Amino acid sequence: MKEEKLRVLLKDMSLKEKIGQMMQLDVSCFRNEGPVTGSEVDQEIAGEDLTLAGSILGAVGAEEIKDLQKRCMEKQPHHIPIVFMADIINGYKTIFPIPLALGCTFSQEDARMVGDIMAKESAADGLHVTFAPMVDLVRDARWGRVMESTGEDPYLNSRMAEAMVWGIQGEGEHYEGHLGACTKHFAAYGAPTAGKEYNNVELSERTLREDYLPSYQAAIDAGSAMVMTSFNTLDRIPATGNQWLMRKILREEMGFDGVLVSDYNAIGELMTHGVAEDKKEAARQALEAGIDLDMMSGCYIGGLEELVKEGKIREELIDEAVLRILRLKNRLGLFEDPYRGLEDQDTAREIFTEENRAKARKAAVDSMVLLENQEGFLPLKKEEKVAFIGPFVEDKHILGAWSFFGDIEQAVACCQGIKEKGAQAVFERGCGMVNPGQTLYGFRYNMTNTESWEEIDALIERAAKTAADCDKVVLLIGEAPIQTGEGSSRGDITIPEAQKKLLDAVTKVNKNTAAVIFAGRPLDIRDVKEKTKAILYAWMPGTEGGHAVADILYGDAEPQGRLSMSLPWSVGQVPVFYGELSTGRHIEDGEWVENRFLSRYSDMPNQPLYPFGYGLGYTEFSYSEVRLDKEEIRMGEPLQVSVTVKNTGSRRGTETVQLYVTDKVGSVARPMRQLKGFTKLTLEPGESKDAVFDLTSEDLRFYTRSMEYKAEPGDFIVWVGANSRTKNGKKFKLR
Numbered sequence: 001m002k003e004e005k006l007r008v009l010l011k012d013m014s015l016k017e018k019i020g021q022m023m024q025l026d027v028s029c030f031r032n033e034g035p036v037t038g039s040e041v042d043q044e045i046a047g048e049d050l051t052l053a054g055s056i057l058g059a060v061g062a063e064e065i066k067d068l069q070k071r072c073m074e075k076q077p078h079h080i081p082i083v084f085m086a087d088i089i090n091g092y093k094t095i096f097p098i099p100l101a102l103g104c105t106f107s108q109e110d111a112r113m114v115g116d117i118m119a120k121e122s123a124a125d126g127l128h129v130t131f132a133p134m135v136d137l138v139r140d141a142r143w144g145r146v147m148e149s150t151g152e153d154p155y156l157n158s159r160m161a162e163a164m165v166w167g168i169q170g171e172g173e174h175y176e177g178h179l180g181a182c183t184k185h186f187a188a189y190g191a192p193t194a195g196k197e198y199n200n201v202e203l204s205e206r207t208l209r210e211d212y213l214p215s216y217q218a219a220i221d222a223g224s225a226m227v228m229t230s231f232n233t234l235d236r237i238p239a240t241g242n243q244w245l246m247r248k249i250l251r252e253e254m255g256f257d258g259v260l261v262s263d264y265n266a267i268g269e270l271m272t273h274g275v276a277e278d279k280k281e282a283a284r285q286a287l288e289a290g291i292d293l294d295m296m297s298g299c300y301i302g303g304l305e306e307l308v309k310e311g312k313i314r315e316e317l318i319d320e321a322v323l324r325i326l327r328l329k330n331r332l333g334l335f336e337d338p339y340r341g342l343e344d345q346d347t348a349r350e351i352f353t354e355e356n357r358a359k360a361r362k363a364a365v366d367s368m369v370l371l372e373n374q375e376g377f378l379p380l381k382k383e384e385k386v387a388f389i390g391p392f393v394e395d396k397h398i399l400g401a402w403s404f405f406g407d408i409e410q411a412v413a414c415c416q417g418i419k420e421k422g423a424q425a426v427f428e429r430g431c432g433m434v435n436p437g438q439t440l441y442g443f444r445y446n447m448t449n450t451e452s453w454e455e456i457d458a459l460i461e462r463a464a465k466t467a468a469d470c471d472k473v474v475l476l477i478g479e480a481p482i483q484t485g486e487g488s489s490r491g492d493i494t495i496p497e498a499q500k501k502l503l504d505a506v507t508k509v510n511k512n513t514a515a516v517i518f519a520g521r522p523l524d525i526r527d528v529k530e531k532t533k534a535i536l537y538a539w540m541p542g543t544e545g546g547h548a549v550a551d552i553l554y555g556d557a558e559p560q561g562r563l564s565m566s567l568p569w570s571v572g573q574v575p576v577f578y579g580e581l582s583t584g585r586h587i588e589d590g591e592w593v594e595n596r597f598l599s600r601y602s603d604m605p606n607q608p609l610y611p612f613g614y615g616l617g618y619t620e621f622s623y624s625e626v627r628l629d630k631e632e633i634r635m636g637e638p639l640q641v642s643v644t645v646k647n648t649g650s651r652r653g654t655e656t657v658q659l660y661v662t663d664k665v666g667s668v669a670r671p672m673r674q675l676k677g678f679t680k681l682t683l684e685p686g687e688s689k690d691a692v693f694d695l696t697s698e699d700l701r702f703y704t705r706s707m708e709y710k711a712e713p714g715d716f717i718v719w720v721g722a723n724s725r726t727k728n729g730k731k732f733k734l735r
C-alpha cells in the first residue's frame, strides 16, 4: 500500500480505533490462559476493546494465527490486520545455541545464519515479528539474561547485532519469508545493579554512550523494524517513560524511525517504579516518551482517550505512533495478504528440516569453547574406554531458557551423539541437574528432583566405580536451563551441590577426567579446573547439542569458540570484564603483591579465570610480530595492521585473530583495551596466512571530556593475538 493510502486510512480512523492499534495483547487474552511471560497483569480491558488490539504476542502455529487473524480482522472497524509477534530467540523449532554461545563463534556468518533459519521457520508458521535480537551489553554473570546477549564487548555485540538483523529480516522489501526484528531492551537493561533481575541501572552518560549504545545502533543501522524498551531505570528514570532516552537519543540521534514497543507491562510498571500515580499518568509519560505500542499494560487503551479529550496530550502524538504501526504492517505486506502466504504454504517443508539441523550442529560446534586440554586429553580415541557421567549425559534440557517452541524430545542427547561415534563408551547419570529435594521454578515449566540425598549418594558411588574402571572419564555437568534466562539471577554461580559431589567422587578415583560444562552464563568453575584435565564449555547448545559435543570430543570437529564473556574466578569479582579502566593504582597482571595500596582484592586475583576472547583448539598457532604500514597516521588516514599466523600443530584448525587497541592518554580515562576487529583463519598444519586489518581514526573515537565523539591525537598500542590478554603489540601515533 502506498504511504498516502496509509495516511488516508489513519485519517478515517476514530480515536478509539487508533488507540487500539497501539495495544499489544498476549495471546492468552484470546485463549483464556495465563500470560506468556512477565507478571500477571490486571487487564481491566473491556471485552469490546480486546477486539481493537493492533497486535498479539505469543500466538504460535499457522492454524492459530490464521484463525486469530480472521476473527480479529472481521471485528476491526477498518479490518486492519493484526501483527503477530513472539520471542524467537535462538530458534523456532530447530534450536541453535543460546546467543551468548553464538557470540563465542565470533562469526557474523553464523549469527546471520541463525537469524535466517529461525525467521524462515517461524514465518512459515505464521509469525511476523520476533522480539530479537537482544543486544544488551552484559558484564555481570549473576544476571540470568546474559544468556540472551552476545556478551561483554561493544564491538563484538555490534557485529553480532547487525548480522542477526540481516538474517532475521532477509533481503526482501517486505521481509519475504522472514520476520521483522525487534531489537531490545533499550537501554542498558544488561547492567542491573548487583546482577539482580529488573534492577536499576546506574551508568554515566559516557559509559552508556560508549559501551552500551553501539550494539543498538548497529541493529538500527542494519534496519531493525522495531525496538523494545527496557524495564530498568536509567539515571533514576524508568526507560519506558524516559523522553530524553527515547526521543532525543533513540529517535533523533540514533535515527530510529520504526515501531517502539514497551516491554511486557513496562508502562504499567511506571507506577511501581513510583513515577506515575495511576495508569493514565503512566500512559501519558510513555506516549510523551514516544512509545508506540503498549505491550500488555492496558494503560494506553484505558487512558489515552481521556487524556486527549482533556487536552492533556496532543492527538498528533497518537497519530504519529499509529502511522508507524501501520507502516510496519504495510512493510510486512499484511494489507495485501494478512496471512503472508500461509494459505499456500506447506510449513512442514520449511521447518525442522535436515538442512536446518545440520546448520544448528555447525553453529553449536562453532560456539563451544575449549578452555583446557592438558596432555592432549582431547580428542578422545574410539578405542579408549570412556565413562560419560553426569546429568547432561541423557537429559535433553540443552535448548536454553527461551526455546519455548522447540521440542525437547527432538533434541539430540549427548549419549546419542556419542553412541553414534561407535566408540567404547559407558554412561552413568550420577545425579540430576537439580539438587535432591529441590524445585526450580521456570515460567514455562518447573524442574523438581524428588530423589533423596541417600539415593543420589548411591548413584554417585556407582558412577565412581564405573569411572575407576575406565581409561578416561568425561563429566557432563552444569546448571539447568531454567536457572538462566528471565527472572533467573543467581547469587551463587557455581554448579549445583550434587554435581560438585559427583565431581569430587569421580576425580578422586580417576585423574584422567575432563568436563563438559552446560550453562547459560559464565559459571565459577575453579574447582572443575583444579580437578580435571580438559574443559569444554558447551553452553546451551540447542537441538543438535549432543551431536556437536560428540563431534568435538571425538575430534570430528575442531573446537573454535572464543569467550564472549570473561569467566570469573569467583562471583566476588563480578562484574569482571577485559575493557576496564586502569584506575590510579593498577597492577598489570593482577597477581598477588605485597603492596596493599593497589587496586585489587586481598583474597583473590583481579583477573578472571579465563579472559574474554580466550579459547583453545586442537592445534597450535604462532603469531608474528605486529606489522604496521606506518608508525604515524593523520586523522582520517588508514593504518594497515597485519600479522602472520602459522599453524604449528599437526591438525587443521581455525584461529580467531583479534585486534585490540589501547589509547595511552586521553582527556578522560580510557579502557585498557578495546576490541576493534577480528577475523578467522583456517590453516592446514604448517600453513601460514596473514591477517590484515584496516584501522582509521574513526575506530579511535570516544566521548571526550567535553562529550564530543572524536579521536584525540596521541600514542596508541595496537595488539593482535589470540585473546584479550595478548602481549603482541605495537605502538603508533595519531597526529
Ligand code: NOJ
Pocket: 036, 037, 038, 057, 087, 131, 184, 263, 264, 486
Ligand atoms: C519480557 C521480556 O523482558 C522481553 O524480552 C520479552 O520479549 C517479552 N517479555 C515478551 O515475551
